[in-house]
C-alpha cells in the first residue's frame with residue numbers, strides 16, 4: 304500500500320475518525336507536519352513556548368500536566384481542574400493546533416477508562432489524541448475506547464520507541480499493529496519510527512488499504528542523541544525515507560533556555576520548513 308504517497312489533503316478526505324481527520328486537515332491548512340513536545344516544569348514556560356510555536360505547528364504534545372505534577376493513580380481523584388487546561392485550550396483555538404496528551408496509558412481496561420475520563424485532568428474532555436502502551440493487550444484499547452470514541456477522540460499505540468535498546472521491536476511491534484487493526488475506529492495510528500504498512504501480515508496475505516498515521520519522536524537537526532539514550536534522526540530521514548507523517552520535536556526547538564521566545568519561534572520555523580520539504584519530496588516522486 305502506498306497511501307502515504309498521497310497528499311495529506313487526499314488522506315483527510317478518507318479519514319472517518321474525527322480526531323485523525325482534524326489532524327490531517329490542520330497539517331494541510333497550516334502546511335506544517337511539525338508537532339512540538341513541550342516538556343518543561345514551569346506552567347509559565349509551558350504556555351509561553353506554546354504561544355511562540357503555535358503558528359507553526361499542527362499539534363502540541365503535552366506531558367507536563369500529568370507526569371511531572373502527579374504520580375500514578377492520583378489522577379483518578381476527582382475535584383480539581385487546573386486553569387492551565389483552559390489556557391492550553393485557548394491557545395489551541397488561537398493558533399489552530401490539535402492537542403495530544405502523551406499519557407502512555409498502560410493498565411487494565413477499567414483503570415485506564417477512569418484515568419482517561421475522570422480524575423484531576425479529565426483528559427478525554429480536552430485532548431483530541433492520546434496514546435497507550437500495548438503491554439496490557441487489547442483491553443487497554445477497549446477501556447479507552449469506551450470513553451473516547453463517543454467523544455470523537457483518537458488513540459495512538461506505541462509500536463516502537465526512539466530510545467537505544469527499546470524492547471518495542473519485532474514481534475512486539477507486529478502485535479501492536481494487529482491490535483490496531485482490530486480497533487480501526489478508535490486507533491488512528493502509531494507512535495513509531497517508520498511506516499507500518501503490511502507489518503505482521505504473511506507474505507501472501509492481502510490487506511484492505513490501511514492508512515495509519517505515524518507520529519515520530521526522536522527528531523533533531525543538530526545532534527544525534529542525548530546522554531540518556533534518546534536517538535535523533537532528521538526530518539528528511541523520518542518523513543521521506545521512513546514514511547512517517549508528523550515529526551515530534553522537543554528540545555531541538557526550545558533548547559537549553561525555554562524562556563528565549565524569539566529563538567524558539569525561529570527554531571520552530573526551521574523544523575517546520577524541513578518537515579514540509581521532506582513531505583513535498585515524498586509526495587512528488
Ligand code: BMP
Pocket residue numbers: 340342366405463464465466494520521522533551552553554555
Ligand atoms: P525531545 O525531542 O526533547 O527528545 O523530546 C521527545 C519527546 O517525545 C519526549 O516528550 C518523549 O517523552 C517523547 N517520546 C520519545 O522521545 N520517544 C518515544 O519513543 C516516545 C515518546 O513519547
